[in-house]
Amino acid sequence: MKKEGEIEFIKDxxxxxxxSFDELRNIKIDVGVLKRADGSCYFExxxxxxxxxxxxxxxMHPRHAQDAKMAVVKFRYNMAPFSVDDRKRPGPDxxxxxxxxxxxxxxxxxxxxxxxxxxxxxxYVEILQSDAGTRTAGINAASVALADAGVPMRDLVSSVAxxxxxxEVVLDLNAVEDNxxxxxxxxxxxxxxxxITALQMDGNLTKDEFEKGLKLAMKACQQIYELQRTALIGRxxxxxxxxxxxxxx
Amino acid sequence: xxxxxxxDVRKDFVRNMLSEGDREDGRGFRExxxxxxxxxxxxxxxxxxxxxxxxTEVLVxxxxxxxxxxxxxxxxxxxxxxxxxxxxxxxxxxxxPPNEKSIQLARVVDRGIxxxxxxxxxxxxxxxGEKVWLLFLDIHVLDNNxxxxxxxxxxxxAALQNIRVPNERYGLTGEETLQVHDTPxxxxxxxxDGTIVVDPTCNEENAATNRLTVISNxxxxxxxxxxxxxxxxxxxxIVEMVGLGIEKAGEIREKFLKVPS
Numbered sequence: 001m002k003k004e005g006e007i008e009f010i011k012d013x014x015x016x017x018x019x020s021f022d023e024l025r026n027i028k029i030d031v032g033v034l035k036r037a038d039g040s041c042y043f044e045x046x047x048x049x050x051x052x053x054x055x056x057x058x059x060m061h062p063r064h065a066q067d068a069k070m071a072v073v074k075f076r077y078n079m080a081p082f083s084v085d086d087r088k089r090p091g092p093d094x095x096x097x098x099x100x101x102x103x104x105x106x107x108x109x110x111x112x113x114x115x116x117x118x119x120x121x122x123x124y125v126e127i128l129q130s131d132a133g134t135r136t137a138g139i140n141a142a143s144v145a146l147a148d149a150g151v152p153m154r155d156l157v158s159s160v161a162x163x164x165x166x167x168e169v170v171l172d173l174n175a176v177e178d179n180x181x182x183x184x185x186x187x188x189x190x191x192x193x194x195x196i197t198a199l200q201m202d203g204n205l206t207k208d209e210f211e212k213g214l215k216l217a218m219k220a221c222q223q224i225y226e227l228q229r230t231a232l233i234g235r236x237x238x239x240x241x242x243x244x245x246x247x248x249x
Numbered sequence: 250x251x252x253x254x255x256x257d258v259r260k261d262f263v264r265n266m267l268s269e270g271d272r273e274d275g276r277g278f279r280e281x282x283x284x285x286x287x288x289x290x291x292x293x294x295x296x297x298x299x300x301x302x303x304x305t306e307v308l309v310x311x312x313x314x315x316x317x318x319x320x321x322x323x324x325x326x327x328x329x330x331x332x333x334x335x336x337x338x339x340x341x342x343x344x345x346p347p348n349e350k351s352i353q354l355a356r357v358v359d360r361g362i363x364x365x366x367x368x369x370x371x372x373x374x375x376x377x378g379e380k381v382w383l384l385f386l387d388i389h390v391l392d393n394n395x396x397x398x399x400x401x402x403x404x405x406x407a408a409l410q411n412i413r414v415p416n417e418r419y420g421l422t423g424e425e426t427l428q429v430h431d432t433p434x435x436x437x438x439x440x441x442d443g444t445i446v447v448d449p450t451c452n453e454e455n456a457a458t459n460r461l462t463v464i465s466n467x468x469x470x471x472x473x474x475x476x477x478x479x480x481x482x483x484x485x486x487i488v489e490m491v492g493l494g495i496e497k498a499g500e501i502r503e504k505f506l507k508v509p510s
Contacts, residue, residue, distance in 0.1 A: 068253070086321075094352045101349045101477075108479035183364075185474070195481030199461070201474035202360045207495060210471055211488055218484065 007180055009166030016177065021170045024220055029231035031148050039149025043141035046174060047131035052141035053124045054149040060120035070113035071121050075104035077138055079127040099135045106139050106159065106188035106198035112152040121151055132178035133161050139188050144228050156228050157197055158221040159188035162213040164205055169213045171220050187217045191225035194218065256455060263456040267444050273452060279493065281448045286403065286505050288411050295415055298407035302448065304394035309386065309404035311412055315375065315419055316383040326373020326381040330359035332388035332401065339393040355388060357475045358402045361433040361464035364472030367409060369430060375421065395450035398462050402435035406506060432506040433472045434498035437462045438490050440482065445490060447497060461487065463494025467502060
């Protein structure tokens with residue numbers, strides 16, 4: 001088993017996968033990939049494969065969980081058992097419950113929940129393949145799926161992680177960097193408003209490294225925002241007749 | 250349903266006071282409530298501490314058992330942090346399986362301990378691949394009057410600092426104590442109408458749109474962050490909170506966690 005320190009994270013100014021410090025992995029976004037859902041998005045971030053579906057606004061069950069003033073956002077982050085090296089036992093564990101909460105709170109600020117009192121807006125994120133950064137991929141996918149569902153939103157939310165490996169602050173950790181690196185800090189933000197809606201950190205960072213990482217992540221969120229926007233526009237640009245298919249079936 | 254009205258009234262109350270430069274209990278915006286820490290209060294536990302943060306009271310107990318290591322870390326002991334929000338502690342808490350609040354509380358406290366390498370997990374190995382110490386850190390909330398995270402995290406480190414390893418119970422010989430290598434301190438702040446308030450009460454937590462916990466170590470580096478709440482924050486606010494968190498953590502560490510060397 002390799003330990004921190006045995007891996008050469010940085011070589012000739014490049015990372016283990018050849019990326020530079022401030023380089024994102026490849027991102028692929030497909031909008032409206034599921035037929036039954038009101039909105040959906042398939043999101044790839046390097047080797048991460050993530051699917052998000054949105055249902056609603058619809059009636060909130062159980063009724064005692066309704067909010068008389070605004071819609072309740074439900075968010076479920078779930079990993080497929082085959083998405084990781086060692087099979088993950090199906091169902092929610094403590095990690096996924098926490099990620100679901102943080103992700104929901106990352107999206108809450110942009111959803112015009114007050115338009116739908118007593119309703120539920122349900123967001124389901126399935127991690128089909130995991131390679132570090134799944135929660136950020138999930139938030140990105142969910143944000144696009146919400147827009148695809150036509151849920152009224154102030155803006156999109158974009159998310160990315162920064163971390164520290166081999167003494168350097170780097171963008172968008174891959175699995176090796178995440179497992180054996182020194183710190184991992186996922187953030188989500190409303191890119192056009194420079195407003196941060198999710199922030200977590202584990203590992204060890206100095207205050208200066210934290211501030212540098214935050215800036216790096218905020219810059220990358222602008223890039224991701226552009227990709228999300230382009231993907232959404234692309235969906236309604238291609239074939240007019242396919243766009244407004246009957247979703248009641 | 251009738252209680253929702255009271256929630257709004259309390260929120261307005263807190264916000265009005267803050268706008269006049271005051272808090273419901275008369276504290277300064279950056280002032281903690283009085284903290285008291287008692288160690289070693291549960292004899293059955295291998296380590297324990299009770300923290301009072303104003304009217305908030307949290308009991309932390311550590312139990313050590315022998316078990317198998319994880320296959321991918323055969324030489325490392327295991328730390329398992331759990332939190333129970335028992336219904337005795339608040340009218341809002343219900344019995345039942347852990348919910349997202351208790352899971353988040355446990356995981357944030359756990360993050361600070363892991364991030365700063367408080368415990369040398371290799372020292373918890375008894376027999377490689379076979380037997381290691383499992384360290385169960387249980388957070389038991391007794392009275393919730395806000396800011397459970399900071400109280401629980403302080404109690405967790407204090408409990409870890411005075412662990413007696415139960416060697417005899419398992420017919421083992423070995424070190425009787427567990428060395429604690431760092432003293433991470435959690436400092437939680439909320440933002441209410443643009444004002445940063447340290448160590449929030451329940452009413453302040455409810456009135457706040459955002460909450461940030463900043464975990465920092467003895468050397469002033471960060472070992473964890475967690476934002477909660479359904480609103481966005483500005484970069485400047487976060488950076489200010491992080492600085493303030495490190496400063497406040499230093500004060501608490503100096504007062505409560507100094508180990509006589």
